[in-house]
Amino acid sequence: MNQTIFLSFLLLSSLTLFSQSNFHSNSYRVTLGDLKTNTFEKDSTANALIIYKYGNSFVDRSDYDLRTEIKQKIKILNKEGFNKANVSIHLYNKGDRKQKVEKIVATTYNLVDGKVIKTPLLKKDIFREKHDENHTFVKFTLPNIKEGSVITYSYTLISPFMFNYKGWDFQSDVPTLYNEYRTSIPGNWHYNIKLVGGKKLTTNTTEEKKNCLESSRGGSANCANSVYAMKDIPAFIEEDYMTSKSNYLARVEYELQTFRGFDGRVNDYTKTWRTVDREFKTDKDIGRQLSKSIDLEDLLTLEIINENDLLKKANAIYKHIQETYTWNGDYKIFEDVSIKDLIKNKSGNVSSINILLHNLLKEANINVKPVLISTRENGFATKVFPIISDFNYLIVQATINDKIYYLDATDNYLCFGDIPFRCLNGDGRLMDFKNGSEWVDIKPDKVSKVYYNAELHLDENDIISGNIKSKRTGYHALNYKKSYYKNKDAYLQELENKFPYLDISNFVVSSSGITGPDFKETYHIDYNYEDTGDNIYLNPFFVKFFNENPFKLQERTYPIDFGYKDAYFYSFKFNFDDTKYAVIEYPKVKNIALPNNSGRVLFSTKTVGNSILMSLNITFNKSVYEPEYYPALKEFMSRIVDIQTNSLILLKKK
Structure with a gap:
């Protein structure tokens, strides 16, 4: 045999x-x-x-x-x-x-x-x-x-x-x-x-x-x-x-x-994708629901229906689904799929919500196709032969003005064109009923970023105070949006508890709402440093991107999967009276690179007149690193933690 x-x-x-x-x-x-x-x-x-x-x-x-x-x-x-x-x-x-x-x-x-x-x-x-x-x-x-x-x-x-x-x-x-x-x-x-x-x-x-x-x-x-x-x-x-x-x-x-x-x-039992495509199209749950026609006038406002700009119309339809229907948390994408029940109950599973999104976009003359994926916790879908049971999630691909967008309306904090982090698990199967299904790479095309800008000054009473501005984009913004907009008081309390040596005031969030592309906040701080007589020791990193090295294994034999590319930027300016204080010591410049230009840390410090200027830039140019990168990544993260922890500035009274 x-x-x-x-x-x-x-x-x-x-x-x-x-x-x-x-x-x-x-x-x-x-x-x-x-x-x-x-x-x-x-x-x-x-x-x-x-x-x-x-x-x-x-x-x-x-x-x-x-x-x-x-x-x-x-x-x-x-x-x-x-x-x-x-x-x-x-x-x-x-x-x-x-x-x-x-x-x-x-x-x-x-x-x-x-x-x-x-x-x-x-x-x-x-x-x-x-x-x-x-x-x-x-x-x-x-x-x-x-x-x-x-x-x-x-x-x-x-x-x-x-x-x-x-x-x-x-x-x-x-x-x-x-x-x-x-x-x-x-x-x-x-x-x-x-x-x-x-x-x-x-x-x-x-x-x-x-x-x-x-x-x-x-x-x-x-x-x-x-x-x-x-x-x-x-x-x-x-x-x-x-x-x-x-x-x-x-x-x-x-x-x-x-x-x-x-x-x-x-x-x-094991079929070709051509056979699976044919059966999927006529499936009593997903297949038939995808083919249902919907009268736009029954669900959308005339303002959305009459919008001529396809991208604006798609955004409006997407936002309508987000705001009107609630995901019940059910991952069973091949069972209990019913647009009719979703519209009636305002709640449904993954397939029901995203198929309704698919069908509304299709009725609006937007090129859309469903995509089957397996979530990160569910494991990779087998690619050698079709195993439909490997998939546990469905999203939508929309092509507008020759640009491809992946959409998921189950999370009302997501921006148009973003999908939940749970969906970032390699390839998905694009179900194209005319040309046949194919594998597509589900990777975010945008880099998620974190920016911090801190500008402080030391006044004549030796009090350190100033302002901090921060901005997060992409997946870094998503969790902060959820935390803040769900409970603003609890968010501020957590921020204050995180920095017990800071007194925070004038806290303001200036983002464009829960589905905005970023999360921006500013606040004033008074820094309670330790008084050591004529000396002031100052750690400029009020905010640490990484509190500890997440990589502790002697050896790692599986990939390091961040899910998306990201970058971190920290800018610090400290103004002081140079007639009263002199800078005795500040950290040295560091320039650390990962192999094959796959990441970099650039840390610089200098004094200009009566100001100390410091910047830290961290970039990860890959969303997934193969196991052979692990020793370098482990050392890379160790150096980042060391920079944030031990970059002390020493000022001495003249």
């Missing part, structure tokens, strides 16, 4: 190998070496260690159910690793068809005064917890857990859903010494197999076994028996500026392509 394996190596950088000979990683059996060794030298931060993990999936010859035997052996290194003794098994059911779990066996091993003490899990300590109509969890906690314990557990998962062959995780949030997955797939089922995460398999073999499955009528099928294994797998540690960890966690996934029955019937 031919199985097509798509190796999606999303991470290109090499991973640090972990190994420790004292642990017995070759089998499920617990050894003295497993119990006596209580440290893992290659990762001193690890709270637990998966010594051995094994899975074996095969089709039962009697009932054609998929059975998966699972075994794990885990070392508990410290108290923070006790959570590894909590096991939860997810079971899915649909109607009368249910997944089951059998043969749960779990044991805790401890070494006490040189003796091995085994504590088995009792049946009474295994619980079932119903999550909802289709999902149940079987849970248990291994007993007698201590620092240094070794736990083992095994069970068999039985599933009637062969369309969903058991995927397998090789990587975890703790290091793994050895992980093996065996599969046996009859030729009746053809799967697309995808290896995710970029970590190479140490074992990857497939051999054919004759007549592994037989039917009652004499038909038979050969099986592809595969062995996948990885060794010395580092822990996957989540850090800021990343999309869903499902994009990068080392694992193997299966998508059913075709089923061939013993009776000769053939069912195709």
Whole structure:
């Protein structure tokens, strides 16, 4: 049987190998070496260690159910690793068809005064917890857990859903010494197999076994028996500026392509985009709703309808949807889609709101198309073959005067042409029913910026005061707009709490409203500095762009994804009486660049007459940085934090 394996190596950088000979990683059996060794030298931060993990999936010859035997052996290194003794098994059911779990066996091993003490899990300590109509969890906690314990557990998962062959995780949030997955797939089922995460398999073999499955009528099928294994797998540690960890966690996934029955019937599950386009167009929810015609006079004012400038008309229609309809928070874009209900209830899901926007723009003779996307938390959509279930969001592409705009009316704080941050997750699928769908890159074309201008002076009474002006654009403005316009008093209180050494007054916001392109504020400050006699120490950075370095890992094997390009500008002017004070010390100029001109920090300070002038410019020229940039980015951010924290100015009385 031919199985097509798509190796999606999303991470290109090499991973640090972990190994420790004292642990017995070759089998499920617990050894003295497993119990006596209580440290893992290659990762001193690890709270637990998966010594051995094994899975074996095969089709039962009697009932054609998929059975998966699972075994794990885990070392508990410290108290923070006790959570590894909590096991939860997810079971899915649909109607009368249910997944089951059998043969749960779990044991805790401890070494006490040189003796091995085994504590088995009792049946009474295994619980079932119903999550909802289709999902149940079987849970248990291994007993007698201590620092240094070794736990083992095994069970068999039985599933009637062969369309969903058991995927397998090789990587975890703790290091793994050895992980093996065996599969046996009859030729009746053809799967697309995808290896995710970029970590190479140490074992990857497939051999054919004759007549592994037989039917009652004499038909038979050969099986592809595969062995996948990885060794010395580092822990996957989540850090800021990343999309869903499902994009990068080392694992193997299966998508059913075709089923061939013993009776000769053939069912195709994986289709071409051409087929998907045709089915999507006639879909009872999204497809039909997109084709509905709407009488503009029923929903829009004559002023909007009679607007001749297409861009102004599109802006007005977009604003009308924002102000009139509320997103109910539902991401189910292929269910319960109804423009009629949205208009009636003034609330609806993502598809309903953005399809109404699409249809109104279309009726207004504006070129629009729907775009299917997967949000950042949902993970990347598969591009090798169509998997519609990968998508969980719908936005609108509008082309006006040869310029493309991406629109989403679910957030009434967004500017025309912006989409929520949750939607910045690589490519989307543009559904063009005339010319066929295609992938489009969903990236903001504008740089989001932060500006601060501080001008202070030291008066004859040695009081420092002055004004601060700030401006934020793009995604930097969005959260500030939401925070301020939702509760202005709370916003000001938070600002005052953020700077306890400043007295803030004359606070003014001069933005153009909640959908404006920027957020601008000004305020007066009195700076309460520490009196040290004849000296004044002044840190000019009242506002810090980054309070700490967000990058702390020794190594990062997945991209640094900011979502958008951005830049930060800080300008500081300090006026003083040069007959009374002299500048003794001020920071040195710094010019730091990221590789390939992908970012820069420029920091300068100088005195001109009786003024100290200082500026800090930070630019990130990429929205996504590959893992090989991580060491440079880590150092880059460290230097930025250092500049903001330690750039002191020393003035001394003459």
